[in-house]
Amino acid sequence: DIQMTQSPSSLSASVGDRVTITCRASQGISNYLAWFQQKPGKAPKSLIYATSSLQSGVPSKFSGSGSGTDFTLTISSLQPEDFATYYCQQYNTYPYTFGQGTKLEIK
Amino acid sequence: EVQLVESGGGLVKPGGSLRLSCAASGFTFSSYTMNWVRQAPGKGLEWVSSISSSSNFIYYADSVKGRFTISRDNAKNSLYLQMNSLRAGDTAMYYCARDPEVVVTATIDYWGQGTLVTVSS
Numbered sequence: 215d216i217q218m219t220q221s222p223s224s225l226s227a228s229v230g231d232r233v234t235i236t237c238r239a240s241q242g243i244s245n246y247l248a249w250f251q252q253k254p255g256k257a258p259k260s261l262i263y264a265t266s267s268l269q270s271g272v273p274s275k276f277s278g279s280g281s282g283t284d285f286t287l288t289i290s291s292l293q294p295e296d297f298a299t300y301y302c303q304q305y306n307t308y309p310y311t312f313g314q315g316t317k318l319e320i321k
Numbered sequence: 322e323v324q325l326v327e328s329g330g331g332l333v334k335p336g337g338s339l340r341l342s343c344a345a346s347g348f349t350f351s352s353y354t355m356n357w358v359r360q361a362p363g364k365g366l367e368w369v370s371s372i373s374s375s376s377n378f379i380y381y382a383d384s385v386k387g388r389f390t391i392s393r394d395n396a397k398n399s400l401y402l403q404m405n406s407l408r409a410g411d412t413a414m415y416y417c418a419r420d421p422e423v424v425v426t427a428t429i430d431y432w433g434q435g436t437l438v439t440v441s442s
Contacts, residue, residue: 310368
């Protein structure tokens with residue numbers, strides 16, 4: 215199975231900051247990488263697919279990049295509603311696998 | 322509006338069975354691959370199973386293979402997960418999620434709100 219490792223596991227930032235979360239795959243996954251946001255007690259929300267394509271309705275403050283094994287999610291100008299847990303997922307090969315999550319907290 | 326509504330969760334004893342359902346509306350259900358993803362309390366997301374639009378392709382996580390069966394009824398716009406031989410480790414919120422199959426590079430875009438399964442004696 216492909217292992218997905220996110221870093222950091224948690225991150226403190228302030229409103230207005232720009233943050234980057236990294237996701238590394240244990241083997242190449244081309245660009246089949248997605249990002250999800252989850253707030254406490256809520257279902258996940260899809261943000262990005264194919265490494266850098268925004269899901270419908272997702273603001274352009276979210277951006278993704280990378281290829282092969284190393285990927286990043288960048289969130290610019292953090293707002294209070296952006297503080298949540300973020301997960302990456304590879305869908306190049308079954309079984310699909312998620313990263314362990316990055317909890318983004320308000321500093 | 323896309324809606325995915327899960328049901329069927331509850332408290333079950335170890336070794337017991339449960340059948341989850343997901344009612345879909347607001348889109349052409351028969352054109353989408355569907356997935357079950359679970360999340361144990363306080364833990365991360367775990368993909369459980371996928372079924373293609375016409376049920377030709379079905380995949381399972383090793384952790385549920387041989388115990389869980391995914392199925393769908395396109396006429397009823399419904400997705401199912403039959404869970405047998407349940408273990409404490411299966412305790413989780415179970416989410417139904419759709420995947421736009423026609424877009425090769427796409428993956429899960431909508432999620433349901435989840436149904437909670439608790440396996441305990």
